[in-house]
Amino acid sequence: MIDYLLTEDQKMIRDLCRQITEEKITPIAAELDKTGEFPWEIIKVIAQSDLFGLVIEEKYGGMGGGVLDVCIAMEEFSKGCGGVAITYAASGLGTYPIILYGNEEQKNKYLPVLAKGEKIAAFGLTEPAAGSDASAIQTTAKKEGNHYILNGTKHFITNGGDAQIYIIIAITNKSKGARGVSAFIVEKDTPGFTFGKKEDKMGIRASSTRELIFTDCKIPKENLLAREGQGFIITMKIFDISRPGVAAQALGIAQGALDAAVKYARERVQFGKPISSFQGIQFMLADMATQVEAARALVYATAREIDSGNKNVGSDSAIAKLFASDTAMKVTTDAVQIFGGYGYMKEYPVEKYMRDAKITQIYEGTNQIQRNIIAQALIKEAAKNKKK
Amino acid sequence: MNIIVFIKQVPETTQVQIDPKTNTLIREGVQSIINPFDMYAIEEGIRLKEKFGGKVTVLTMGPPQAESALREAISLGCDEGILLSDRAFAGSDTLATSYTLAMAVKKIKEFDIIICGKQASDGDTAQVGPGISTHLDIPQITYVKKIEEVKDNSAIVERMTEEGFEVIKAPLPCLITVVKEINEPRIPSLKGMMRSKKAAITTWKAIDLQAEEDRIGLKGSPTQVVKIFTPPSRPKGQIFDGAADESVAKLVDILKSQLI
Numbered sequence: 001m002i003d004y005l006l007t008e009d010q011k012m013i014r015d016l017c018r019q020i021t022e023e024k025i026t027p028i029a030a031e032l033d034k035t036g037e038f039p040w041e042i043i044k045v046i047a048q049s050d051l052f053g054l055v056i057e058e059k060y061g062g063m064g065g066g067v068l069d070v071c072i073a074m075e076e077f078s079k080g081c082g083g084v085a086i087t088y089a090a091s092g093l094g095t096y097p098i099i100l101y102g103n104e105e106q107k108n109k110y111l112p113v114l115a116k117g118e119k120i121a122a123f124g125l126t127e128p129a130a131g132s133d134a135s136a137i138q139t140t141a142k143k144e145g146n147h148y149i150l151n152g153t154k155h156f157i158t159n160g161g162d163a164q165i166y167i168i169i170a171i172t173n174k175s176k177g178a179r180g181v182s183a184f185i186v187e188k189d190t191p192g193f194t195f196g197k198k199e200d201k202m203g204i205r206a207s208s209t210r211e212l213i214f215t216d217c218k219i220p221k222e223n224l225l226a227r228e229g230q231g232f233i234i235t236m237k238i239f240d241i242s243r244p245g246v247a248a249q250a251l252g253i254a255q256g257a258l259d260a261a262v263k264y265a266r267e268r269v270q271f272g273k274p275i276s277s278f279q280g281i282q283f284m285l286a287d288m289a290t291q292v293e294a295a296r297a298l299v300y301a302t303a304r305e306i307d308s309g310n311k312n313v314g315s316d317s318a319i320a321k322l323f324a325s326d327t328a329m330k331v332t333t334d335a336v337q338i339f340g341g342y343g344y345m346k347e348y349p350v351e352k353y354m355r356d357a358k359i360t361q362i363y364e365g366t367n368q369i370q371r372n373i374i375a376q377a378l379i380k381e382a383a384k385n386k387k388k
Numbered sequence: 389m390n391i392i393v394f395i396k397q398v399p400e401t402t403q404v405q406i407d408p409k410t411n412t413l414i415r416e417g418v419q420s421i422i423n424p425f426d427m428y429a430i431e432e433g434i435r436l437k438e439k440f441g442g443k444v445t446v447l448t449m450g451p452p453q454a455e456s457a458l459r460e461a462i463s464l465g466c467d468e469g470i471l472l473s474d475r476a477f478a479g480s481d482t483l484a485t486s487y488t489l490a491m492a493v494k495k496i497k498e499f500d501i502i503i504c505g506k507q508a509s510d511g512d513t514a515q516v517g518p519g520i521s522t523h524l525d526i527p528q529i530t531y532v533k534k535i536e537e538v539k540d541n542s543a544i545v546e547r548m549t550e551e552g553f554e555v556i557k558a559p560l561p562c563l564i565t566v567v568k569e570i571n572e573p574r575i576p577s578l579k580g581m582m583r584s585k586k587a588a589i590t591t592w593k594a595i596d597l598q599a600e601e602d603r604i605g606l607k608g609s610p611t612q613v614v615k616i617f618t619p620p621s622r623p624k625g626q627i628f629d630g631a632a633d634e635s636v637a638k639l640v641d642i643l644k645s646q647l648i
């Protein structure tokens with residue numbers, strides 16, 4: 001085992017999250033997968049353990065930690081259930097904008113309840129016609145006196161309907177294009193804010209994914225985050241620091257599948273021997289372990305880079321998300337292979353790992369979009385060097 | 389409300405093996421945990437505090453390493469930990485142990501309720517809780533599965549019996565031992581864990597307790613372990629799985645032939 005030189009506090013976070021996963025998540029993961037029920041019980045435990053406050057400043061009731069702390073938690077939770085893990089992370093995605101761009105009043109109002117996990121958050125950018133192309137969003141926020149009036153539909157929003165606090169990206173000035181988009185805090189139960197259908201998903205089924213519908217939804221102007229026109233900048237910066245969390249989710253899913261595969265390979269006997277004695281299986285396990293460890297090194301290094309204060313982390317965090325999620329897909333598919341026909345059955349955990357892994361290649365920017373980000377950074381850097 | 393919880397550090401039982409030569413527990417390499425029943429006592433203590441205010445003091449008697457059990461209890465929400473540790477306590481049986489623990493309670497003075505787990509998973513005697521209350525001359529209620537009410541200086545609790553349960557009212561201060569039906573122990577919080585890392589643990593020795601020398605440790609322990617053995621497993625029974633009347637007839641024949 002590589003020693004990643006975690007601090008005492010980080011080891012504590014890891015052990016605590018491991019305990020929560022083993023005692024509270026893993027035992028009911030298959031059931032949650034079947035019913036698609038929102039995991040309130042587990043969310044309550046995570047909340048009481050102070051884990052929703054990991055990156056929130058201490059003066060707002062949080063732990064004052066960093067992105068690596070969140071990644072450690074995500075990795076552990078995801079070994080038990082990727083759906084529970086993303087429920088936790090999506091609340092973080094809705095919290096980061098307030099941490100980084102909220103004014104003092106907004107922070108005082110929202111961060112303490114989010115740190116305690118009394119309320120959870122969500123982040124709404126995607127729309128039916130605006131996925132990878134976020135600039136195609138149509139939701140508008142029109143200023144009228146002391147209010148903004150929101151109209152439009154967001155979809156595929158994690159924690160939609162279950163979260164109480166939403167960050168919504170909407171157009172405030174169409175003529176300004178990407179600079180005419182702003183970010184707002186919208187609370188559940190605001191008149192004009194309703195929810196559409198809950199999606200029936202392939203994986204991460206314990207998480208909820210819904211449509212958010214805004215019909216002349218009136219919110220106080222104080223709910224604007226930062227300034228008008230900053231919506232996309234906020235979104236980009238938030239994704240830069242949240243992507244390692246998705247990468248850590250992928251890492252945990254992959255590790256969980258690998259652990260299950262090693263255990264099963266030692267137990268399953270064919271041709272009079274455990275299948276772990278066959279080189280064909282051993283080499284698969286070795287490759288899986290190598291990929292998982294490489295993903296871990298990348299995720300931790302990226303998280304540390306962010307925590308060290310480097311602001312220019314877009315490409316690095318894309319690399320971590322891309323590699324870890326592709327690793328998760330490959331490793332979980334191989335885990336099913338090692339389980340043979342049993343792996344294809346719901347009685348064993350690996351087919352769920354495989355279904356859960358798939359989403360990590362899609363959300364918070366598809367892996368094609370990650371490659372765009374990485375390539376653009378490379379090309380920009382090269383052009384800059386040439387000018388010198 | 390001042391709550392005292394007694395806990396014991398025990399070897400994780402799933403791993404315990406007995407040395408066939410010496411008949412003692414092999415403790416090397418075995419992880420120590422808080423006695424599982426004591427986790428329910430800790431949880432109940434914290435819940436009482438959350439409801440009525442006050443503080444939870446957790447005590448254990450054991451070697452210096454037992455301090456980690458106290459820290460774990462603090463991480464869950466107990467306020468203060470006291471370790472009773474002295475070579476003079478070594479070799480205590482349940483009589484000497486309950487005397488020592490009772491002396492610690494006398495030193496604390498102010499308390500409303502004492503909570504213990506129903507028994508320890510290593511010794512399984514279930515004697516220490518009742519022993520403490522006897523030494524202190526306060527009421528004891530064992531096998532409590534629910535605290536219904538605490539008011540007007542008394543407690544109403546439900547106590548498990550073989551047939552069902554009894555509802556008992558006792559004046560405070562009193563001592564209860566709890567069963568696992570009473571609650572679901574919580575998982576610690578990060579803030580609790582951080583607090584527990586920094587918490588100061590008080591250590592009391594025999595002299596601090598003003599304990600009588602010949603009532604503690606080996607000297608104060610009339611119990612002697614003569615032999616530890618695993619009872620032979622019961623021989624396998626016989627199952628008749630034919631049709632009911634046939635099987636009954638067969639059974640009766642066999643019983644008759646063995647003159648039963």
Ligand SMILES: Cc1cc2nc3c(=O)[nH]c(=O)nc-3n(C[C@H](O)[C@H](O)[C@H](O)COP(=O)(O)OP(=O)(O)OC[C@H]3O[C@@H](n4cnc5c(N)ncnc54)[C@H](O)[C@@H]3O)c2cc1C
Pocket residue numbers: 090122123124125126130131132133155156157158159201209359362363364365366367368369372
């Ligand atoms: C379970 C789930 C949860 C989600 N949670 C949230 C949430 O909480 N908040 C939120 O705002 N959104 C959320 N999303 C939305 C998610 O981020 C989008 O689905 C994702 O960005 C892709 O958008 P799309 O589905 O419209 O696919 P499209 O953008 O239509 O992509 C279709 C295909 O085209 C490829 N493609 C698109 N553009 C390019 C290009 N320029 N070059 C090469 N290939 C390209 C894509 O990679 C993909 O393979 C969630 C989605 C899912 C499925």
